[in-house]
Each structure stands twice: as structure tokens, then as C-alpha cells.
Amino acid sequence: MAQFNDWCSTTDGKVGNHHRRVMTGQAAMLDTGVNATAAIVPGHYASEEHVARALARLGKPAAAALIQGKLPTTKQIRSGDLGEIYATEWIDAHSGYRAPIKRLRWKDHRNMAMRGEDVIAIQLDAQTQRLRFLKTEAKSRASLTTKVLADARAGLDKDGGLPSAHALSFISERLLGMGNPTLADAIDDALLKHGIPVQSVTHLLFVFSGNAPDALLTAALQGYPGPIIQWGIGLRVDGHASFVGAVYDKVIADGNKS
Template sequence: MFDQWCETTVQENGQKQYITIVEKAGGRAAIIDELAETVRSHYDDLERIADDVEELGYEGAAAILKELLPTGIRARAGDLGEILASELTVERLEFEVPVRRMRFKDGREVPMRGDDFIGVNYAADDGGLWLLKGESKSRRTLGGATISEARAALRRDDGRCTPSSLLFVANRLLEGDENQADLGRRIRNEVGRKALARNRIDHALFTMSGNGPIAALLADYNAAEAGRSHAVINLHIADYDDFISEVFEAAGDLGDA
């Protein structure tokens, strides 16, 4: 989706990546339907939505879906940033994001607590578990204070994923099939043992903003600590407010055919 939608520039320095993403001319129009479906899938299972359509028709199914989607600009911006961060993690950073947190919100305008997104990579022939701890910030005008706040969150708990966030992911996986349950068990073990080496917990700072380029974000990238991999990312959306409204309006519209 990102390749069709945006132009991406990557600057690398050792274990660090600085990724800037800007929309292509006509890129948004090309992916808006796919993006809308992606957003829906973060709030509810697409098969369940299809069952709602069969049972209630498009209008009734859309009414249920709209009860899950936030309506306030701040909640929408925060959620969309986390959703896009999760999707980019899968597309570009080679991690899976196995749990879609928005499905577990206890209020559509209420932000989830804990790490904004957690990536998981597991390969038995490569030493086992590898994690990514992610923070997401969405601002019309992104500045240094917000970036510093995100970096402080990444450094918290000695740079490890927050235990409560890891347990949330692990427990959801334990409710799944055999492979998911095995991964959930391994993540719970990490909470108990804290055995992962520093270089097996990557950090990602994803930002979505109406301004760019952002000097403070580049400075954060340059100052990122050694000993682990870092991705520092900015998605620049010039018409920030209109974009967020467009995405959520499209996500809530199931059509009639």
C-alpha cells in the first residue's frame, strides 16, 4: 500500500534508519479504498462485518461499525497514526504486529495505554524471539517536545517493551490457534525472564504530521543510542485534518452493493 501511495526516502547509519514518506500525486486516490478497509480491519474482523451485512444489510452493518470508529479529531489522529505505524512495521521493518489493539478499546474516543505498537519476529533457527517497541505520534504541527516525549517512552523500562503491553499481546495470542499460542507462551516467558539481549529489542518512532521536514526528528535520529536498531519515521500529510476525516469517512461507508 505504501509503495503505491507514497514516495519513501531512507537514510541509514549503522543500525539506524531515518525514513521520510510523502504522498505521490494521485497516490491517495489510488489506495483510499484499500486504506479504508485496512482501518476497518483494525477495529473489527472483516468476516464479522461481512456477517453483519448478510444479517442486517449494509445500513445496519455500517451502523455497528460506526459505533466502533472514533469521531473526534484527536482520537482519530492518534488511532490512525498507530494503525499506519503497524502497517508500515509489517511492510518495511520485517516484523509482524500480531494483535490489532483497536479491537480491544473500552471506548472509541479513549486511547489505549502502554506501548503504541509491538512488532514480533520469531525464527527458531535465528535465536528465537525478536521484538520491536514502537511509539506513534500524530500532530498537525509536530515539534521537539512531542518527539522527546516519545523517545522517553521508548527508553522507559530500560528500553524493553512495557510488561503490561507484552502481556496483553501474549494473552491475545494464547487465545488463538496452536502456533499463536506457542508464540504467546514465548512472549510471557520474556516478561518473566527478561532474557532478550538489548540488540534483540528494536525501537521505532513513527510520526504523522502536517509539517515537514522536521529538524527535531532528524536530531532525534542522530542522537539515538547505540546497541540496538532504530527506525525514525515521518509520514508528511500536507492536508492533515482533511486526510484524517477522509479516511474515517471512507472507513465507515460500506456502500450498498
């Protein structure tokens, strides 16, 4: 886990019926944040089983090369990937939903952004025994702007605000390959048998930025006119670009340690 509580302060607030949370990296604890993040980044690019197999068969240099070969080398893609990683980690630790796959493992190329919804997380409704969905757009910018949030809103509002059939089919196929047919079937049932009502969907707008996201998130939530519950989560780190670079440098250094 990214251990946000170990290096961030947190403030929560309500915006109408919607929820807003802002986590702020504390200057004295940013090294803790770099270390905690670097520890979980490799697992978002390659499965633990793949790394362990490379380690057992080929040794540590090859296992390190496997990870390093999947890491993006451009600042922009590193930033975007880390925003998605943080969104996934926050969901799994704090939302009550679970992201069933780590999507970055299936990138077409390490220096390309993936298309489609950034993260779709799920939760089993105890009363209906059907799935609820958290549709997520993650944005990472050194300087967050209104336009960036408008782009995220456009992504959330696609497909009537529901998770897309393509994204759900992608997750279902990956789950089958990972040996989880029960969850894959539940997703297929939601998509192909029961349908997905708007009431079973929540939107998460997750931003990772160098400037304060509070006012921008509040305005974005206030401006949403639709029926879907909205969560706005911001992670602010001063020196955003340097922090991102330090995280990836640490991942590489850790992998190369003898």
C-alpha cells in the same frame, strides 16, 4: 495493506547506526491514499470474523453499524488512531517484523486513546529460535514538533527500553483468544523464562505529519545515547487534517453503500 508505494515517494538515509525513512504523499495520488487507507481501517477496529458474522446474521446495515460504532468521532483521536494504523501497516509490509494483533480492537471507548506501547511487533531469530521485538511509538500531528518526538522518546525508553511486561501479557492473552497458542507461548517464554536482552530489541519512532519530519527525525535519532538500534519513519501528507477526515468519511460511506 496501506499500499504506501502506490501514493508516496520514499527517501532513505542513515543517521549514525540508525535508519531514517521519509514517505511523502504525492498530491496527485492522495485520493489513492485515501482509498487504500479506508479499505484497511475497519479491520483495525473489528475482526473480519466479527464483521462477517454480523453481516450473515443481521445484514449489511448492521455490519456497517458495527464498524461505525467503533470509529472515533473526534479529530484528535482519529488522527492518533490513524498514526497507529499506519505504523502497524508499515511494520507488516516493510520491516521484517509482524504486529501479531491489531490493538485498536480492544479500545475502552472509541473516543479514548489507548495507554501503553502503541505497537509491539515480533520476529523469530533464525539462529537463536527466540523472539526479537520492535517497540513502537506512533505520533500523528498536523504540525510535528520537537516536544512530540521527546514524548515519543520517553515512551520508548520506559522499562529500560524493553517492551513492558503488561503489554506483552496483553498480546499473549489476545493471541490465546484468537487461537494462536504457539505464538502466545513464545511471548510468555521470552517474558517469563528467557528474559529479553537489549540486543533483541529495536525501537521504531513512527510519525504521521503535515509538515516535513526529516530534520526532526534526524535530530531525534542523533540525540539518542543508548544501545538500542533506532528506526525513524515519517509519513508526510500535506493537508494532514483534511486527509484524516477524508479517510474516515470514506470508511463510513463505503460501509453504507447498498
